[in-house]
Amino acid sequence: MSHHIAVIPGDGIGNEVMPEGVRALEAAARRFDLDLKFTDFDFASCDYFDRHGKMMPDDWRDQLGGMDAIFFGAVGMPERVPDHISLWGSLLQFRRSFDQYVNLRPCKLMPGIKSPLANRKPGDIDFYVVRENTEGEYSSVGGRMFEGTDREVVIQDTVMTRTGIDRVLKFAFDLAMTRPRKKLTSATKSNGISITMPYWDERVAEMAKGYSDISVDKFHIDILTANFVLHPDWFDVVVASNLFGDILSDLGPACTGTIGVAPSANINPEGHFPSLFEPVHGSAPDIAGQGIANPIGQIWSAAMMLEHLGHIDAGKAVVDAIERVLAAGPENTPLTPDLGGKGTTSELGEAIAEAI
Amino acid sequence: MSHHIAVIPGDGIGNEVMPEGVRALEAAARRFDLDLKFTDFDFASCDYFDRHGKMMPDDWRDQLGGMDAIFFGAVGMPERVPDHISLWGSLLQFRRSFDQYVNLRPCKLMPGIKSPLANRKPGDIDFYVVRENTEGEYSSVGGRMFEGTDREVVIQDTVMTRTGIDRVLKFAFDLAMTRPRKKLTSATKSNGISITMPYWDERVAEMAKGYSDISVDKFHIDILTANFVLHPDWFDVVVASNLFGDILSDLGPACTGTIGVAPSANINPEGHFPSLFEPVHGSAPDIAGQGIANPIGQIWSAAMMLEHLGHIDAGKAVVDAIERVLAAGPENTPLTPDLGGKGTTSELGEAIAEAI
């Protein structure tokens, strides 16, 4: 079985870490005898925007729709194109048009990575954030009135549907069923956001009825962020709306010290559309062009892609390789400066590819 | 000059920590020769709700409107009354009706309190979160359609006004001017929340023009929560919308280990209405009734109230007393169990009152 993968590096360090992600995939393909085919795309980048006045060609859905997966770098160059234009014109389009309604992000304390939290060691923190990825607070409904006057007012709707909530909850509950602790935590704010979030809570309670093996709890988002810091060991699978999931899936990796290396999967579970795999980090214009960006987020995303394509062993081999290289430490392996080493992006990518 | 203070303990541990807050105020009044008058109110509690079917009497505005300040405990007993009813029927009413549009919360690493972050010591973290407190994501506009069917949809509006944003920004910039570092950080999410948050950014940029001494930066809320954990020393004054401020002002105190002791002020800066002072912690039904709740959040809120009423020295004396008692440690002072001690709520309250 062959897989056709769209490669979209995007902006900034996306261009530097992407080759290492592909290198890891090629290494895994050799070892596990997989047939991976890659096609590069230059759109969904601010360079493309400069040339064409838009982030993507009109037929982007046709170009990408038939792919088996999208391997994505990072997008955004806020000095050149405002973020809400570059992101809504690319990444957020993919998520919506390809109905990638699950954004899945592991938060795992890895060997050799320093957690900013006191007294936590590998194994202590190991959970998933499951983020709703197509609706909720990220809506395009709303507008501005009395523009330019003192009465100016802006309004934006949060829109949640039963369909939208239930399907991501189902994914999260199913994921929790595969985990030893069988625990699910829901992020809410029903005490303050008094219309949408009580509805979210209702749907969680309803879904829970079908999963009597799962122990379910919920926290308001404010105290939940506090508990990520105070009690990260409490969590197993955390399910959240688009905005809350966005926050938790940066904060979780930050607590494990892995914000620069964390991966994410934007999944259309039914497989009607290609899913998209990308590092959690952004395009990092401040360090772009220096060859020092950490490629692990991109490579770990490759692992999630392999698992999604059904190659569980290959995915695990890539994560194992990352863990072994990290555990070897900066004296023995070319870790990038953010990990306390002196390696370049491509040296670290090569070391991981070899370990695979 | 005498001050008339409304005392509203609310629910749960609110009833246990409030007497200690009042005790501290009385101690400060004796030492600084202040004339404080207290009136107790039993509404804004779930007990009141049980008796009257509503959280407050119809004339609550008349009863409280003439007070010089409101000293508040905590509200909420979710097992008995859903949070969105108890909160929208009390605390959130106060904030809105009394136009307490600034919610001010210090995040400070205190002596004797263990931070969950590695290698941080008192002095390293010392910033304020300034939260917009009357509009934004906490709106009551929206509703539900196709109820009970698969097409069910809920919609809630975020509403931001120029007036509402500008006045809280002005407070935050003015506060930053009083601080040695003169630094202001704005919380945004203009890359995802594409209508309201770009407007927030615009108003920040506009306001900044009038404060050339202030160095201004901004972060998207996802990476900002990460930076609270990774680089808490970066921050001086952080200004945020209602929801983002809610999150940051729980996360900030969590990073300093002080979530159980942090105070907050809900301020109407013009003094047209009474301001309200309350601990950050909630009613904590799980430990209510045991006499072990930590009263420091309530007492520190008393200090903020004294400062607000113009008694800067008295406020500082209360904070000093808290710091001295904390620094003495659990062997020498009756710290509550959450601080590693064996003291009760009232023993710790008494120790602080004596230190004042």
Ligand SMILES: CC(C)[C@H](C(=O)O)[C@@H](O)C(=O)O
């Ligand atoms: C209880 C709740 C409605 C409230 C809020 O979200 O404003 C609380 O979390 C706070 O921060 O004061």
Ligand SMILES: CC(C)[C@H](C(=O)O)[C@@H](O)C(=O)O
């Ligand atoms: C870049 C931005 C629009 C995006 C989001 O908020 O979804 C990013 O933060 C992410 O988490 O993938």
